[in-house]
Amino acid sequence: MSLSKRCHGECMPQSKLPEPTSYERIVLKNFSEYYYMKVQLVFQGESVPLNAAQFKLLIVNALRTLHGEVGSSLPLDLLKYNEDTLCAILRISSRGLVKLWSALTLCGRYQHRECAFRVIQTSPFLLALAGNSRELDLG
Amino acid sequence: MYYYGIAGPALPISWHQVAAAITPRCATEAAWQEACSQDPPLPAIPGHSVRVFIQAERTSSAHFTGNMLRCLDSCPRHLLVCEKSNFKQEKSRHSAHVETHYFNCLVSVLLPECGPLPEKIKSTIEGFGSYFVIRNLSVHEFVTEDFRNTFIKQGSFYALSYQTRIDQDNTAALLPTGKLILSVDKDTYEELGLQGKPSLYSGKNAMRYTINIDLTDKALSADGKKFQRINWCLSEKKPLLFDFLLAWENTESSSILSYFSSYKIKSCPFTINTTVLRDLHCPVINSGRLHGKAEEACSSERVFEWFGAVSNNIDCTNQSSSFISTFCCPFPSTVVQQTSLCTITGFITPEKIQRLLQQLREYFIEPKLTTWVSLMVHGFADSPVSWGENEHGFCRGGENLYSFIIFNNEDYWVQMAVGTHDDCPP
Amino acid sequence: MAVFVDLNIMNTDVKKLQNIIEMAAHLGYSTVAINHVADSEKKKLEIAKPISVAELFPSLPIVQGKCKPIKILTRLTIIASDPSHCNVLRSTSPSTRWYDIVAVFPKTEKLFHAACTNIDVDLVCINVTEKHPFFIRKPPVNAAIERGIFFELIYTPAIKDSTIRRYTISNALNLMQFCKGKNIILSSGAERPLDMRGPYDVATLGLLFGLSEGTSKAALSTNCRAALLHGETRKTAFGIVYTEKKKFIEEESTEPVSKKAKTE
Numbered sequence: 001m002s003l004s005k006r007c008h009g010e011c012m013p014q015s016k017l018p019e020p021t022s023y024e025r026i027v028l029k030n031f032s033e034y035y036y037m038k039v040q041l042v043f044q045g046e047s048v049p050l051n052a053a054q055f056k057l058l059i060v061n062a063l064r065t066l067h068g069e070v071g072s073s074l075p076l077d078l079l080k081y082n083e084d085t086l087c088a089i090l091r092i093s094s095r096g097l098v099k100l101w102s103a104l105t106l107c108g109r110y111q112h113r114e115c116a117f118r119v120i121q122t123s124p125f126l127l128a129l130a131g132n133s134r135e136l137d138l139g
Numbered sequence: 140m141y142y143y144g145i146a147g148p149a150l151p152i153s154w155h156q157v158a159a160a161i162t163p164r165c166a167t168e169a170a171w172q173e174a175c176s177q178d179p180p181l182p183a184i185p186g187h188s189v190r191v192f193i194q195a196e197r198t199s200s201a202h203f204t205g206n207m208l209r210c211l212d213s214c215p216r217h218l219l220v221c222e223k224s225n226f227k228q229e230k231s232r233h234s235a236h237v238e239t240h241y242f243n244c245l246v247s248v249l250l251p252e253c254g255p256l257p258e259k260i261k262s263t264i265e266g267f268g269s270y271f272v273i274r275n276l277s278v279h280e281f282v283t284e285d286f287r288n289t290f291i292k293q294g295s296f297y298a299l300s301y302q303t304r305i306d307q308d309n310t311a312a313l314l315p316t317g318k319l320i321l322s323v324d325k326d327t328y329e330e331l332g333l334q335g336k337p338s339l340y341s342g343k344n345a346m347r348y349t350i351n352i353d354l355t356d357k358a359l360s361a362d363g364k365k366f367q368r369i370n371w372c373l374s375e376k377k378p379l380l381f382d383f384l385l386a387w388e389n390t391e392s393s394s395i396l397s398y399f400s401s402y403k404i405k406s407c408p409f410t411i412n413t414t415v416l417r418d419l420h421c422p423v424i425n426s427g428r429l430h431g432k433a434e435e436a437c438s439s440e441r442v443f444e445w446f447g448a449v450s451n452n453i454d455c456t457n458q459s460s461s462f463i464s465t466f467c468c469p470f471p472s473t474v475v476q477q478t479s480l481c482t483i484t485g486f487i488t489p490e491k492i493q494r495l496l497q498q499l500r501e502y503f504i505e506p507k508l509t510t511w512v513s514l515m516v517h518g519f520a521d522s523p524v525s526w527g528e529n530e531h532g533f534c535r536g537g538e539n540l541y542s543f544i545i546f547n548n549e550d551y552w553v554q555m556a557v558g559t560h561d562d563c564p565p
Numbered sequence: 566m567a568v569f570v571d572l573n574i575m576n577t578d579v580k581k582l583q584n585i586i587e588m589a590a591h592l593g594y595s596t597v598a599i600n601h602v603a604d605s606e607k608k609k610l611e612i613a614k615p616i617s618v619a620e621l622f623p624s625l626p627i628v629q630g631k632c633k634p635i636k637i638l639t640r641l642t643i644i645a646s647d648p649s650h651c652n653v654l655r656s657t658s659p660s661t662r663w664y665d666i667v668a669v670f671p672k673t674e675k676l677f678h679a680a681c682t683n684i685d686v687d688l689v690c691i692n693v694t695e696k697h698p699f700f701i702r703k704p705p706v707n708a709a710i711e712r713g714i715f716f717e718l719i720y721t722p723a724i725k726d727s728t729i730r731r732y733t734i735s736n737a738l739n740l741m742q743f744c745k746g747k748n749i750i751l752s753s754g755a756e757r758p759l760d761m762r763g764p765y766d767v768a769t770l771g772l773l774f775g776l777s778e779g780t781s782k783a784a785l786s787t788n789c790r791a792a793l794l795h796g797e798t799r800k801t802a803f804g805i806v807y808t809e810k811k812k813f814i815e816e817e818s819t820e821p822v823s824k825k826a827k828t829e
Contacts, residue, residue, distance in 0.1 A: 018427065018546075018548050024223050025220065026439070027219075027220050044758065052463050077465055079466050105724075114757070115759065116762065118592075125447060125538055126451065127444075133520045303631070535765060
């Protein structure tokens with residue numbers, strides 16, 4: 001983590017409200033301990049109903065098959081899940097990003113049904129997942 | 140890769156000429172000796188141009204070190220810049236941050252302790268008007284003197300190629316400063332014949348080049364050599380066609396429609412989405428404490444993460460023992476009864492964001508329950524620039540975004556975030 | 566950095582092929598190649614004409630997020646267990662000219678050596694479904710890299726079976742010791758739409774195979790482009806000169822008649 005500061009400016013008193021702040025700048029490099037992924041599970045034809053717990057279990061199992069016990073114990077959170085579209089937002093510790101992503105890519109089966117994970121977007125910033133210019137559709 | 144092109148109208152070319160073209164590089168000995176042994180001249184086919192290929196194509200490959208699988212634990216680079224300052228400060232750079240982030244696809248406004256959107260802010264957003272999408276426009280249209288006089292000299296004109304991907308396709312952007320930026324792959328660059336620079340993020344053997352043309356340049360007069368050259372390259376040698384998003388910050392912005400009437404062009408409205416979030420856990424923020432303070436205020440990067448949670452409508456009330464998610468709102472936090480979130484999607488110019496920012500500052504003229512409001516702006520993932528003329532690329536994601544937190548005493552925080560293929564924000 | 570390409574879509578029945586190609590377009594691949602496999606072990610080696618792209622789609626599917634339709638190419642893969650199988654690959658042979666790209670799947674070390682050093686092919690397939698039947702050695706690998714020939718790894722078998730997954734990864738890592746991440750192509754070998762994976766997903770999978778971030782993305786884009794150029798040169802006179810029809814005929818050009826561009 002690198003840190004650089006530049007300070008200048010003076011304070012002007014104002015009634016009641018806190019005093020104006022002075023200038024300060026911080027540059028944080030690779031600060032995020034987490035990585036966020038927006039994924040979707042797809043099936044051929046009719047989709048299989050999954051609740052959030054089953055969805056997470058599927059991912060943890062995929063991690064275990066490819067990366068073993070260590071892989072499956074990576075801190076992983078299912079931040080948001082939509083049962084209708086099978087879309088989810090995942091949070092993984094940033095060291096585990098490649099492990100999770102490759103496990104999702106190689107996951108091809110759920111309860112004897114063929115399936116595939118589609119990674120829609122990834123970012124170290126959760127806010128970045130709120131907007132996707134690649135999905136801007138103007139017809 | 141060794142690749143020679145002999146362009147232009149076909150002339151009778153002998154094998155010796157072909158060989159002579161290759162010799163300086165001496166690519167594969169055998170290949171050109173075989174060529175030389177074919178003495179009779181190549182049959183010149185009218186209307187054909189001749190290109191010469193050498194078979195030995197060397198591929199780009201980044202430096203490969205022995206330690207395989209070292210990438211498994213790695214995490215792509217990313218940067219977050221946090222600043223705090225006051226709007227009234229003379230040297231405050233808030234407007235520079237907004238104005239130089241040219242291409243924005245989504246803006247959202249977060250107002251804690253607020254039900255329906257205040258009238259002033261609502262009318263500002265509704266007054267955004269529209270932007271334009273044009274199909275199959277040749278880039279040379281931007282270079283013509285007529286265009287430069289009509290648009291570039293009369294206000295800020297924004298254009299960004301639509302549905303082109305910066306890590307795969309050619310991309311073009313016209314900045315309001317009059318700079319035309321083309322980010323093209325190696326093949327196009329070679330055919331185009333305009334001078335550019337190898338992209339910063341395409342490795343040792345560049346596969347992508349950036350061409351920067353200043354359209355406000357005085358030397359670019361209609362009969363000048365420079366203009367002739369650029370115009371010929373873009374209109375005849377290698378015409379580049381794109382779909383473009385267009386916006387012009389001028390009262391007569393609708394004249395875009397009539398100027399480009401020979402093209403398929405349409406005006407697009409902005410998509411506006413307003414929601415009121417109930418009983419939201421909001422972090423406590425102290426404008427003087429960018430780093431936060433234990434038990435008292437949250438740090439800037441935690442707040443930035445929380446903005447993501449709110450924008451994505453993620454539940455922040457989890458237990459640490461929960462199987463599904465352990466995500467929580469940063470500590471300390473308060474529960475806010477109602478919070479207004481408004482999202483605008485489209486091709487949003489910095490001028491519009493500037494107006495919105497001004498409205499948010501004026502929001503605190505009358506006393507409010509909340510001490511802060513927030514403005515979040517997302518850039519285009521496939522824009523060739525992020526801030527100013529900083530080159531922007533797409534690695535696993537093309538994030539370039541910023542957010543403002545506006546406090547009731549005219550203090551503000553700004554957080555600017557970029558991904559792997561990007562320069563440090565200003 | 567070039568467009569994403571999948572050079573291996575198995576040639577199955579038309580309906581399935583259409584579905585797979587639609588899926589490829591949906592996932593963001595700009596170019597795909599339909600793979601016609603000629604298995605020399607089954608019967609006498611016969612090379613048929615490739616499937617006609619025009620018959621497959623009346624109008625080509627549009628690549629997602631772009632306004633361009635997908636580009637469909639044809640590819641021939643010869644499974645060779647005997648040197649005589651490669652006779653069809655002589656550059657004078659007309660049968661290979663129907664195809665945009667030619668690959669060979671060598672069954673023995675001798676053939677692997679031949680494929681890398683002197684057979685006129687664009688791709689050499691690496692066995693991913695069993696423990697590699699022969700040792701990969703440095704000289705042929707280097708010769709192949711020198712000649713601009715690419716090694717292909719397919720990922721579909723690894724999705725289906727965890728034992729094969731182990732073979733895929735270990736054979737890939739084995740190859741990577743010699744080629745150091747150069748001249749690798751990752752493709753699907755898909756037989757069903759759900760076998761396909763998105764380009765960024767496959768690039769991440771490349772990291773498991775010992776590729777770096779940059780080479781992994783190149784294995785789906787720039788390397789495929791180079792392989793296609795390599796294939797293009799075979800179709801033309803001795804791979805040296807290539808003529809193309811100009812769209813318009815210039816009258817009297819003021820520009821110099823010959824321009825040469827060079828880059829590496």
